[in-house]
Amino acid sequence: MxxxxxxxxxxxxxxxxxxxxxxxxxxxxxxxxxxxxxxxxxxxxxxxxxxxxxxxxxxxxxxxxxxxxxxxxxxxxxxxxxxxxxxxxxxxxxxxxxxxxxxxxxxxxxxxxxxxxxxxKQLPWAGGKWPEEWVEEQKKVDTKIRGICRGC
Known part of the structure; x- marks a missing residue:
């Protein structure tokens, strides 16, 4: 414009x-x-x-x-x-x-x-998918958290 x-x-x-x-x-x-x-x-x-x-x-x-x-x-x-x-x-x-x-x-x-x-790229909160590298990184973080806090 x-x-x-x-x-x-x-x-x-x-x-x-x-x-x-x-x-x-x-x-x-x-x-x-x-x-x-x-x-x-x-x-x-x-x-x-x-x-x-x-x-x-x-x-x-x-x-x-x-x-x-x-x-x-x-x-x-x-x-x-x-x-x-x-x-x-x-x-x-x-x-x-x-x-x-x-x-x-x-x-x-x-x-x-x-x-x-x-x-x-459509952002996840706008109906798109999370980028694959983000998904893999989040899985690693989730695994670490579960290992540290078993009863939380």
Whole structure:
């Protein structure tokens, strides 16, 4: 949400408040890049069948001047076919992308982005299971206590 808030602040700056055309161009390019990042992030979805898996897939993609997806490919695998496929679907779901400002050169329409997938471990008191190492450690503690206090 902080990224989106920052985006709104940048777009709210009146054009007369910018000092020169180079600064204005940089701001419009930066805003465009932020819009793409926000769109990608909002379309990332963890595949339910990949529960317990994590990794980072790198995806290459290219867009045209109208924001249409031209190509996409997996540049680096996460080690999971499910996560790799989810990363490619994220790119597809993000189309159409925002149209680039006029000052963006054609080579800036090619992207390589890392897509990180991490599972959140559910805590035992929230319906999850205790981690196995905790269970084993608790068994050791229970055994020691029973050995010390037989009649307690």
């Amino acid at each position: 902080a990224g989106l808030f920052g985006l709104l602040l940048v777009s709210a700056i009146p054009s007369y408040a910018q000092t020169d055309s180079k600064t204005a161009q940089m701001n419009s390019v930066d805003t465009w890049k932020q819009q793409i990042q926000t769109r990608l992030a909002s379309n990332r979805a963890f595949p339910p069948a990949a529960t317990g898996q994590s990794g980072t897939a790198k995806v290459k993609f290219a867009i045209d001047r109208q924001g249409k997806l031209i190509s996409k490919e997996l540049a680096e695998s996460s080690g999971s076919e499910l996560l790799d496929a989810a990363a490619l679907r994220m790119i597809e779901r993000s189309e159409p992308f925002p149209e680039p400002p006029a000052e963006v050169k054609d080579d800036m329409l090619n992207f390589t982005v890392p897509v990180m997938f991490f599972t959140k």
